[in-house]
Amino acid sequence: MLRVSNLNVAYDGIRVLWDVSLEVEDGRIVALLGPNGAGKTTLLKSIMGLLQIMSGRVEFEGKIISNLHPSRITEMGISYVPEGRGVFPYMTVRENLELGAMSKRSRKLMQGNLRTCYELFPILKEREKQLAGTLSGGEMQMLAIARGLMASPRLLMVDEASLGLAPVIVIKLFDALKKINARGVTILLVEQNVLQALDVAHKAYVLESGKIVLEGDTASLKGHEHIKKAYLGL
């Protein structure tokens, strides 16, 4: 579904990604792991068209989407849930969700998608008229994910959903991601919370200093020496 080949990206003149290749298969959950500053967010932003790609290629469902405008990429069926719960703090929950439906196609599907979002995250329905800035951290993250779903994406890219959240909330969020996946949405997950991510994902890549150093299905990665030592503290 998504294929990234030999991607090279620089940020403010500093090279961040070196020949990164990865593949996300239809219907799966793929995790992208790695320490702070490895380039995980940069990779997502480059896929989304938010950063300029130096060389390499991004293909989505067989079409090359490298360096397209983000609005085109959303229309094609990719949603990006930014890190740090990038909600619009002075707009209501409902308005935030409406802004998720940017393309003509998703605006037509808005009512149905709203219902789906409220089913997944009932708390958002309760807080519908509240300003997004007044939500708790967990609720903001739910809102950010729900807003991503409003575009009816086929691929949802979630950046550090668990950052700074209580473990109970993290479990809830990962549950929700599983449900979203079960509804047929492919998910690319960037995470520092390695244990949880390996539990929920089918396959994972490990990015360190801008290079993919490990890849494989999660079952085998859990037993891998490098993962155990560097990420699980075993």
Added chain:
Amino acid sequence: MLPLYHVDIVINGVLMGAIYALIAVGLNLIYGVSRILNLAHGDLLMLGCVVTYLVYNILGQTPLMALLVIAPLFFLIGGLVNISLIRPLMKFGLERAAVTSVIVTLGVSFIIVDLVLFGSARAGISTFGVSYMLPSVKIFDIYLSSVRLLSLLSILFITIILRLFITRTFLGKKIRALSQNREAALALGVDDSKVSLITFGLGSALAAIAGVFIIMLTAIQATIGMTLTFKALVIIILGGMGSFFGAVAGGLLLGLAESYTMLYLGGMWIPVIDVIILFIVLMSRPRGLFGKEA
């Protein structure tokens, strides 16, 4: 009871404040969406005064009729400035564009002022004014200028429409989204160059509309623009960056204060009072009256 002339002072203050608010709201919109400080904002206002002057003195139409021409005309002018001068800067990234745009819009300001000075010198005009009058209205024994009341009502109407546009329409929501969290808005697929174009047009139209109301109050000179740009900046900072109500509150506060300064101290004290108010507000509320984010 307070002497009756206070009614007049307050009405003048509120009207001036409402005009300031129009100027500031436009500048604030543009800044919010594209992080660009349009230093030619006040000069577009001055140009709006000049067009009103021409419409009134040459075509013989009322200033309020001029509004109908000025709003769309300056929307176009603002849009043109955006496409031809601002959009090329955006290629260098938002931060660098924010700095270079100061130079570019300063250049636009100089060009507008010099063209008007050049044109008016040839025509032998040094100040622009319209002598538009309507019969006064009498309310509770007080005679009030109907031009001022009409201006006040028109500005109120324009502000309400603008507020509805920003809060209720999808385009308005995109404008707010871009100013509250630009990156998230882009990630959702907001077409920032289109929204920036429209906000530039809208902000310029608001500046020129403010010009129509100013020239009905007082005659102006071609060099008035920069003073008003800075006044709008003070108001935005006073009210809180990016806040609609902040710009309105800041405008009213300054307008009223200036009106009373004029009465008790004299016009030359106005800039001093402006700075003192700014100082006091920022000491107690560093983000302005309605300031939100850092």
